[in-house]
Amino acid sequence: MHTTRAVGPVTKAMSKLRRGNILGVRGPFGSSWPIEQLGGRDVVVVAGGIGLAPLRGALHQLVRRRKKLGKLVFLYGARTPDDILYRRELELWQDKGLQMDVTVDRATSSWLGHVGVVTTLVQRAPFDPGNTVAMVCGPEVMMRYTVFELQKRGLPAANIFLSMERNMKCAVGFCGHCQFGPEFICKDGPILRYDRIAKWFGIREL
Numbered sequence: 001m002h003t004t005r006a007v008g009p010v011t012k013a014m015s016k017l018r019r020g021n022i023l024g025v026r027g028p029f030g031s032s033w034p035i036e037q038l039g040g041r042d043v044v045v046v047a048g049g050i051g052l053a054p055l056r057g058a059l060h061q062l063v064r065r066r067k068k069l070g071k072l073v074f075l076y077g078a079r080t081p082d083d084i085l086y087r088r089e090l091e092l093w094q095d096k097g098l099q100m101d102v103t104v105d106r107a108t109s110s111w112l113g114h115v116g117v118v119t120t121l122v123q124r125a126p127f128d129p130g131n132t133v134a135m136v137c138g139p140e141v142m143m144r145y146t147v148f149e150l151q152k153r154g155l156p157a158a159n160i161f162l163s164m165e166r167n168m169k170c171a172v173g174f175c176g177h178c179q180f181g182p183e184f185i186c187k188d189g190p191i192l193r194y195d196r197i198a199k200w201f202g203i204r205e206l
Contacts, residue, residue: 001060003053003085008113029171031191033058033135034161035065042070042127046146048077048118052085052192055137055162059093066097070132073125074100077118077142081111099126118142122149129154137163144201147194157195164189164197180206 002025006015017023035058043062046053058128062072074093078084081104085108094100102119103114114121121141136146143162150160166178166185173187183189200206 003050003056005050026171030186030189033061033191034133035061038062038065038133039068040070040131042073042132043120044073044075044125044127044150046075046118046122046134046136046138048142048146048151049079049083050085051136051138051142051163052076056086056089058135059089059098063093063098064095071103071127073124073127074097074098075118075121076100076102077104077121077138078102079105080116081108081113086189101125117145119145119149122146122153125153126192127153130160134160135163136160140165157198158193160194161191162194162197162201163191192205 004011004014006012014023021055033055045059045062056184059074062069066072076090082095084090084102084104090100090102101114101124102109103116103118103121104111105115107113107115118138132155134150136143138146147160147162151157162181164185168186169175169177171186173184176184178185180189181197183192183197185192194201
């Protein structure tokens with residue numbers, strides 16, 4: 001599954017495609033979420049804004065494997081209620097056992113839920129830190145503070161997975177555009193275990 005946002009010449013042209021048109025896609029490249037390693041463990045998924053898009057496929061897989069997992073918790077933050085993605089799927093996931101908490105930065109008069117950044121939801125999320133794997137995607141500053149809150153709850157760095165984003169060109173680790181410390185996001189990522197990148201993750205210029 002792919003989700004695109006029409007923001008530039010290519011994605012705007014893609015948004016005009018219709019059923020039956022042909023679009024070439026290379027891939028998949030790089031790493032993936034550790035879905036196969038989660039049996040019996042609690043799973044916390046944290047998404048900020050359009051960071052939900054790269055987690056959508058993983059959430060489908062997690063819900064499908066719901067009986068093989070411990071607690072399955074989803075924390076989602078959007079700018080406004082109108083910016084919440086995949087509303088129908090969110091409802092379906094809840095019906096299938098996903099414990100969900102949603103917050104918005106700016107509420108409208110009709111919004112009755114939580115208001116604030118998504119990191120504030122971590123402290124009250126129901127999971128066992130000693131038996132939990134976290135999967136996080138969103139703006140880098142949001143992921144930085146999410147990692148901080150998860151570690152305050154007791155999650156080890158090796159149990160936190162982040163979806164990194166850099167300017168990727170070749171997708172095979174050759175051109176160097178997406179180098180992040182010694183890692184190449186296109187080849188070694190985009191999903192990286194936090195303990196692998198913790199040394200460089202706090203350096204804003206990287």
